[in-house]
Amino acid sequence: MALRQRSRDEIYKELTDVFRDVFDDNQIDLSDETSAKDIAGWDSLATINLAIEAERVFGVKFLTTELSRLKNVGEFVSVITQKLGR
Amino acid sequence: MLFNSLHFLTFFPIVLAAYFSIPQRWKWLLLLSASCYFYMVFIPKYILVLFALILIDYTAGIIIERAQGRRRKRWLAASLIANIGLLGFFKYFNFASANLAAFFSALHCGFVIPNLDVALPLGLSFHTFQSMSYTIEVYRGAQKAERHLGMYALYVLFFPQLVAGPIERPQNLLHQFYERREFDYQDAADGFKRIVWGLFKKTVIADRLAVFVNEVYGNSGAYNGAALIVATYLFALQIYCDFSGYTDIALGVARTMRFKLGENFNRPYFSRSIGEFWKSWHISLTTWFFDYVYSALPWRWYASLLFVFLLSGLWHGANWTFVLWGAMHGFYMVVSILTRETRRRMVAFLHLDRAPVLRKTWQQLATFHLVALAYVPFRAKSLSETWAIMVKIFNFSDWRLPLHFKSDITGLWIALAAALLLGCIERAQRDAWGSISFPGKPPIRWVVYFAMVLIVVCLGKFEAQSFVYFQF
Numbered sequence: 258m259a260l261r262q263r264s265r266d267e268i269y270k271e272l273t274d275v276f277r278d279v280f281d282d283n284q285i286d287l288s289d290e291t292s293a294k295d296i297a298g299w300d301s302l303a304t305i306n307l308a309i310e311a312e313r314v315f316g317v318k319f320l321t322t323e324l325s326r327l328k329n330v331g332e333f334v335s336v337i338t339q340k341l342g343r
Numbered sequence: 344m345l346f347n348s349l350h351f352l353t354f355f356p357i358v359l360a361a362y363f364s365i366p367q368r369w370k371w372l373l374l375l376s377a378s379c380y381f382y383m384v385f386i387p388k389y390i391l392v393l394f395a396l397i398l399i400d401y402t403a404g405i406i407i408e409r410a411q412g413r414r415r416k417r418w419l420a421a422s423l424i425a426n427i428g429l430l431g432f433f434k435y436f437n438f439a440s441a442n443l444a445a446f447f448s449a450l451h452c453g454f455v456i457p458n459l460d461v462a463l464p465l466g467l468s469f470h471t472f473q474s475m476s477y478t479i480e481v482y483r484g485a486q487k488a489e490r491h492l493g494m495y496a497l498y499v500l501f502f503p504q505l506v507a508g509p510i511e512r513p514q515n516l517l518h519q520f521y522e523r524r525e526f527d528y529q530d531a532a533d534g535f536k537r538i539v540w541g542l543f544k545k546t547v548i549a550d551r552l553a554v555f556v557n558e559v560y561g562n563s564g565a566y567n568g569a570a571l572i573v574a575t576y577l578f579a580l581q582i583y584c585d586f587s588g589y590t591d592i593a594l595g596v597a598r599t600m601r602f603k604l605g606e607n608f609n610r611p612y613f614s615r616s617i618g619e620f621w622k623s624w625h626i627s628l629t630t631w632f633f634d635y636v637y638s639a640l641p642w643r644w645y646a647s648l649l650f651v652f653l654l655s656g657l658w659h660g661a662n663w664t665f666v667l668w669g670a671m672h673g674f675y676m677v678v679s680i681l682t683r684e685t686r687r688r689m690v691a692f693l694h695l696d697r698a699p700v701l702r703k704t705w706q707q708l709a710t711f712h713l714v715a716l717a718y719v720p721f722r723a724k725s726l727s728e729t730w731a732i733m734v735k736i737f738n739f740s741d742w743r744l745p746l747h748f749k750s751d752i753t754g755l756w757i758a759l760a761a762a763l764l765l766g767c768i769e770r771a772q773r774d775a776w777g778s779i780s781f782p783g784k785p786p787i788r789w790v791v792y793f794a795m796v797l798i799v800v801c802l803g804k805f806e807a808q809s810f811v812y813f814q815f
Contacts, residue, residue, distance in 0.1 A: 301633045302618040305644045305680055321647040325638030 275310040289331030344384040346592045363526040381502040389464040399425045400474045401495045404481045408488035422478040426471040438661030466506030477513045486513045503596040509607040509627040524601045534599030541591030546803030549585035551758035552577045568735040569744045579715045589810045610769045615706035617675040649673040667720040
């Protein structure tokens with residue numbers, strides 16, 4: 258459980274860097290509840306850029322339908338965790 | 344009925360006056376009857392097709408809301424099949440049969456499907472998409488199924504946006520038919536300003552430019568690359584002023600009756616990337632494709648993007664030229680996403696971040712030229728003509744502009760001066776959505792508005808030329 262928790266934290270940290278890079282904003286801090294409403298410019302196109310960066314950083318692959326189901330960052334982290342655990 | 348016709352000029356004031364004179368409980372019926380009349384001016388019997396569609400989607404909505412499990416999916420599928428089937432039958436049957444015939448003839452197999460001799464019901468692509476939006480939103484639980492058949496029919500038929508959008512979502516439009524509406528001076532004034540602004544774009548710019556574009560593109564073999572380049576630039580201006588002008592009139596007409604329709608354009612030719620362009624051009628269609636098609640595709644992003652853009656091309660017309668237009672935009676999008684990091688490094692290397700104005704101008708020019716290049720297949724009649732025009736455009740040997748246009752050159756200068764004015768105004772309204780309002784105290788403002796009406800009346804081309812997007 259502790260290991261799982263830590264890896265989720267690590268994912269969070271790396272995902273925060275991905276978000277900061279894509280939105281060109283070093284002030285971004287993520288939480289489980291962070292959603293498209295909270296970050297200016299987070300639309301379908303930005304989601305593609307986020308996915309490409311996340312794919313590069315975590316070495317996983319996403320499908321369009323998986324990404325469009327995500328409601329917030331918490332769910333994004335869960336999908337990455339799930340993919341890494343496979 | 345065309346917005347830029349005398350017919351509409353009499354129809355609209357009558358409907359508007361009646362709308363605010365009758366009791367609230369009859370307002371929907373007046374709007375519905377007016378909308379049916381508006382539609383029936385084109386081809387009366389096609390209203391029956393629309394009624395059938397309305398009945399199917401109305402029933403599907405109620406059943407989807409009540410049912411559980413597979414039954415919901417089945418009724419959603421039934422609604423989608425009815426809409427897409429109808430669109431397919433009227434819009435794509437001949438295209439599909441011609442392509443199948445060509446395919447079988449290539450295999451030396453005599454297989455002939457007869458062509459259908461039917462006209463495409465006006466705006467079918469727009470209201471089938473709006474109808475599908477309703478059943479999908481009910482299925483997703485984001486919209487309650489409408490119980491009042493008349494109100495649902497009005498959602499599909501509402502005349503300001505019936506033939507060329509904006510493609511509305513039920514969450515934005517349906518509830519507005521129930522709201523109490525009394526005349527409001529500000530809304531009426533805003534609405535009329537928007538109508539005049541739309542007429543200015545359509546009659547002074549789009550229809551005047553169309554004369555030259557039609558002359559060159561109508562006989563592209565006779566013109567050199569320089570003329571074709573100019574005609575393509577002019578077409579870019581024409582189609583924007585035509586479609587966004589139509590949208591301004593639609594939104595303005597709705598606004599006078601205190602309805603708020605969604606915005607469809609946000610200064611697209613000032614976009615700094617293709618992605619930005621698609622966020623500001625025909626917004627209601629782009630969001631439709633992204634929300635309902637792209638999001639459901641089980642593919643990687645680039646495959647989904649390309650597919651959606653190909654589909655969007657096909658939506659515009661049953662011709663490979665539109666598919667090519669969609670493919671070009673899909674390709675632009677994929678390449679622009681893939682090269683994002685490289686372009687960012689290049690900006691840092693060239694220190695372009697220190698010259699933001701230069702960088703922005705370059706991005707806007709590059710985006711506009713990519714968009715303009717894709718208009719070649721959009722405007723050409725066939726793929727072979729597209730190819731011939733492209734070859735001439737990229738053959739930089741002949742730069743002389745032919746000066747023997749048949750059309751009246753004064754019209755072109757009027758349109759270009761008006762387009763320049765439009766560009767300056769759009770540039771000045773930094774964040775405003777297409778709405779137009781001038782600063783200054785009432786007397787000065789009124790002079791400006793009066794001048795605008797005068798410009799439209801004196802310089803507009805009122806030959807009831809149809810809107811480009813009506814054919815889709």
